[in-house]
Amino acid sequence: MPVSSLDAESPEDFSRLGSLAEEPNYLVTMRAKGGLTLYYRSDCRFLDSLSGQCRIHNSEQQPQECKDYLASKCWYTHSFASRINSLQIQLSPSRIAALRDASIFDDTNRLYRTPPWERSMEIMRELKGPGQPCPPTLTEMPSRFSGLENHLLMELPETITPKHRDLMKFRLGFPGIWVVGDGSRWAYALPLTKQKGSPALDGLLPRNSPDLRARMEKSRKNGTLLSFHYGNFESFPWDDPEPSPLPLIS
Numbered sequence: 001m002p003v004s005s006l007d008a009e010s011p012e013d014f015s016r017l018g019s020l021a022e023e024p025n026y027l028v029t030m031r032a033k034g035g036l037t038l039y040y041r042s043d044c045r046f047l048d049s050l051s052g053q054c055r056i057h058n059s060e061q062q063p064q065e066c067k068d069y070l071a072s073k074c075w076y077t078h079s080f081a082s083r084i085n086s087l088q089i090q091l092s093p094s095r096i097a098a099l100r101d102a103s104i105f106d107d108t109n110r111l112y113r114t115p116p117w118e119r120s121m122e123i124m125r126e127l128k129g130p131g132q133p134c135p136p137t138l139t140e141m142p143s144r145f146s147g148l149e150n151h152l153l154m155e156l157p158e159t160i161t162p163k164h165r166d167l168m169k170f171r172l173g174f175p176g177i178w179v180v181g182d183g184s185r186w187a188y189a190l191p192l193t194k195q196k197g198s199p200a201l202d203g204l205l206p207r208n209s210p211d212l213r214a215r216m217e218k219s220r221k222n223g224t225l226l227s228f229h230y231g232n233f234e235s236f237p238w239d240d241p242e243p244s245p246l247p248l249i250s
């Protein structure tokens, strides 16, 4: 599942990116049209593993995001056909280190330029790509959220519109993902298996502010942290519906 674009601006960010790429449940890619993307490697709970078909196809339960997706023009079919292709390169920690070494940073240590696409492909072909995704281990969510320290946080918009609500339904369909919050700020909590105490990794996600984790942590300590998963997300305190699109990365 596509999670987010990623912000990697400094050599230190690239090191953090390497740590994220070590996580078996995540995939980091570089797109030919520019930018880095984070994917969560898990099957949707409604995917029939034998037939490869959606078990809730065209039903009310199926997110509109899925209904609207044009399978005949599926970008993912082509970009995931191989680990390196003209659309996307899948990055392992060693490929991320090589990308950092081949990139140019300015005097303030900000990224100035990554290598041209053809050159990047050449470099990456020399290096081992990411391993196979680990098989999904979580089919049902535990009834309690286990804790913030082993989750990445990605903030939700201030106003949750019907579009966001549908996107939340889609994302929570992937086992392991929660929405947590203190009643006024909300974030997706994405599970990490290797990294503990992940604030440094939060900063790679664009919808993040330095105080988000502190705020959620304070709420957790007070016993007021609210958490939602697929089974109870309809009870989320929805905002006034005022449409404003927040498209999935495509």
Ligand code: SF4
Residues within 6 Å of the ligand: 044, 045, 046, 047, 048, 053, 054, 055, 056, 057, 062, 063, 066, 173
């Ligand atoms: S992601 Fe959407 S289309 Fe795919 S299995 Fe899940 S609900 Fe069905």
